[in-house]
Amino acid sequence: MRKLTFIACCVVGSVLVGCDSVQRTPNDTYMPDMAYSRSYETYADHSNLAEKGISYNNQPVAGTVARGSDLPFHIPMDAVGDTANYVASKAVKSPVLSLTDAQLKEAERLYLINCGICHGAKLDGNGPLYKDGNGPYPAKPATLVGDAKYENMPEGQMFYSLTYGKNLMGSYAAQLNRKQRWDIIYYIKVKQGKIGTAAPAATNDSTAMAKK
Amino acid sequence: MNYRLGNKIFQLFFIAVAFFGSVFTQVAYGQDGKALFSQNCASCHAINKDLTGPALAGVEDRWPDQKMLYAWIRNSQAVIKSGYPRAVEVYNQWNKVAMNQFPNLTDAEIASLLKYINEEAAKKAAGPAVTVGGGDDPNAAKASGQDSTLLYGILTLVLAVVALVLLQVNSNLKKLTDDKEGVVRLEPVPFWRNKTYIAFLTVILFMVGGYLTTKGAINLGRNKNYTPEQPIFYSHKVHAGANQINCLYCHGGAEQGKHANIPSVNVCMNCHTAINEYNGEKLYTADGVEVDGTAEIQKLYKYAGFEPGKPWDPTKAKPIEWVKIHNLPDHVYFNHAQHVKAGKVACQTCHGEINKMGEVYQFADLSMGWCVNCHRETKVQFNDNGFYSIYEKYHADLKSGKLDSTKGITVEKVGGTECQKCHY
Numbered sequence A: 001m002r003k004l005t006f007i008a009c010c011v012v013g014s015v016l017v018g019c020d021s022v023q024r025t026p027n028d029t030y031m032p033d034m035a036y037s038r039s040y041e042t043y044a045d046h047s048n049l050a051e052k053g054i055s056y057n058n059q060p061v062a063g064t065v066a067r068g069s070d071l072p073f074h075i076p077m078d079a080v081g082d083t084a085n086y087v088a089s090k091a092v093k094s095p096v097l098s099l100t101d102a103q104l105k106e107a108e109r110l111y112l113i114n115c116g117i118c119h120g121a122k123l124d125g126n127g128p129l130y131k132d133g134n135g136p137y138p139a140k141p142a143t144l145v146g147d148a149k150y151e152n153m154p155e156g157q158m159f160y161s162l163t164y165g166k167n168l169m170g171s172y173a174a175q176l177n178r179k180q181r182w183d184i185i186y187y188i189k190v191k192q193g194k195i196g197t198a199a200p201a202a203t204n205d206s207t208a209m210a211k212k
Numbered sequence B: 001m002n003y004r005l006g007n008k009i010f011q012l013f014f015i016a017v018a019f020f021g022s023v024f025t026q027v028a029y030g031q032d033g034k035a036l037f038s039q040n041c042a043s044c045h046a047i048n049k050d051l052t053g054p055a056l057a058g059v060e061d062r063w064p065d066q067k068m069l070y071a072w073i074r075n076s077q078a079v080i081k082s083g084y085p086r087a088v089e090v091y092n093q094w095n096k097v098a099m100n101q102f103p104n105l106t107d108a109e110i111a112s113l114l115k116y117i118n119e120e121a122a123k124k125a126a127g128p129a130v131t132v133g134g135g136d137d138p139n140a141a142k143a144s145g146q147d148s149t150l151l152y153g154i155l156t157l158v159l160a161v162v163a164l165v166l167l168q169v170n171s172n173l174k175k176l177t178d179d180k181e182g183v184v185r186l187e188p189v190p191f192w193r194n195k196t197y198i199a200f201l202t203v204i205l206f207m208v209g210g211y212l213t214t215k216g217a218i219n220l221g222r223n224k225n226y227t228p229e230q231p232i233f234y235s236h237k238v239h240a241g242a243n244q245i246n247c248l249y250c251h252g253g254a255e256q257g258k259h260a261n262i263p264s265v266n267v268c269m270n271c272h273t274a275i276n277e278y279n280g281e282k283l284y285t286a287d288g289v290e291v292d293g294t295a296e297i298q299k300l301y302k303y304a305g306f307e308p309g310k311p312w313d314p315t316k317a318k319p320i321e322w323v324k325i326h327n328l329p330d331h332v333y334f335n336h337a338q339h340v341k342a343g344k345v346a347c348q349t350c351h352g353e354i355n356k357m358g359e360v361y362q363f364a365d366l367s368m369g370w371c372v373n374c375h376r377e378t379k380v381q382f383n384d385n386g387f388y389s390i391y392e393k394y395h396a397d398l399k400s401g402k403l404d405s406t407k408g409i410t411v412e413k414v415g416g417t418e419c420q421k422c423h424y
Helices: A002-020 A084-091 A101-114 A155-164 A178-191 A202-211 B002-030 B033-041 B066-074 B076-081 B085-093 B107-125 B138-181 B195-218 B236-242 B265-272 B293-304 B336-342 B347-351 B368-377 B392-400
Strands: none
Touching: A084 A155, A101 A178, A155 A178, B033 B107, B066 B076, B066 B085, B066 B107, B076 B085, B265 B293
């Protein structure tokens, strides 16, 4: 009987231990033929290429324009503490003159993915990261609809901010290509009532948010 | 008559009170420091934290002359040009970032702003509000998740022991009755030498052993539930769950190319130049160890080469070497864009409820059976999807009713189970 209790305890114990562990290492592989790539894949460490005398940096040549993409933005980023280029960007005109409904919908989708978390789905500067100051983001994002400063901001200056970042906002050049950035600015201008069909009044929107 | 007059006077009085009341509340609203602060200052300043501009707590103590502070708020550049030492000091200290001008703020408004700032600073100094953010105990959650298996296991064992004991008791009782009735029986064989028992045990061992061996062999090279430790404890539960950040914000490659992309440090720094502390619900690793979120953000700063309060130079950043969880063998081709953009498959279908994972684990086993099964069952979004417009015959058959439109077109029908679709 004692033996039995001992065995039972052992089994229960091992089951308990077995259930609780988190798998931190990958499983074994059996004969990994063709499982691992012999070519360099995305994120692979290619630091040993230099040792072999192969010159490779994963950057495009300066001045490269991808096929089918918009022409580059020629205004460079301001040095810290300078605003000359930021002001000069006001004169840049948007290459996007009109968008079809489908394109506008796509611009809205991109806005909601990339901008909405801070600037709000209603462009009221009250996205889920800010939430009237209750979210984790400490600074109030720009109120894109309802603030004269941003309603009167020229498209070129918005593009500058999207490309290089402004104040606490980072650069979105890595996440959105030039066309997408101009499309989003077009969408914002539509919502501000500056282009095309008038957007619904912003005051209604903000009260609707407040009621929630 | 008298009564009527009295009533009129009362009405007038009431209207007057209501009128003045509304005027006073409006005035009070005009000087509502909080509203003014969020409207004019909050983009660049916080009360207790340096953002684009300095933390404003104690701002009045730092400016010896209050008049100059008021002038600074209305037009900072003019004050700098006048050479006022405090103004020049602040300007240089903050990397010469010019503050916006607020020429329209009245004295009363600035006063109410400063009052609001002092109140908030005092609140903070009095001690942070104790926010008990329903820190759910992960062990409790885990226990409830595992309960059933564990319980059934223990129950089975207990029942097995009870059955054995009862069998022994039964044989003992039988022996007793036999002795009483005088039936002579052979000494009973102990159960570990009983041939039936041994045969039974062998069969069970064979079955269990076979099952485990087969399972182990199938699982070679598969990694369901693989939860590697990452260089930074990054919680998808916090980012994609609580803060509602879209998957594509960080993994934008998923709709553009083969890889979903691990975001580079600059994507993290879009928010984390400002968010340098974590105050949300308590964080736990998969083993149930508590994690300090603020310390994890500091780890990010180390990779980014960022020092809070200074402008960030992205060229100093070093990549974070995250551990890849979902690996397919090289002989299988998989493309994210094909599934996300053309197929319109949700991320969660293959990656599980990622917005509830503190630490990400591999949700699907990524076996070929799993792929093929999904390709057989999943209907493609055939209508209003430019990608499938070339399948003219299917479109015609669907229209004429030759193909059942309720059953739809599965991935298999557009060649999704052909070998060379994924192996070439």
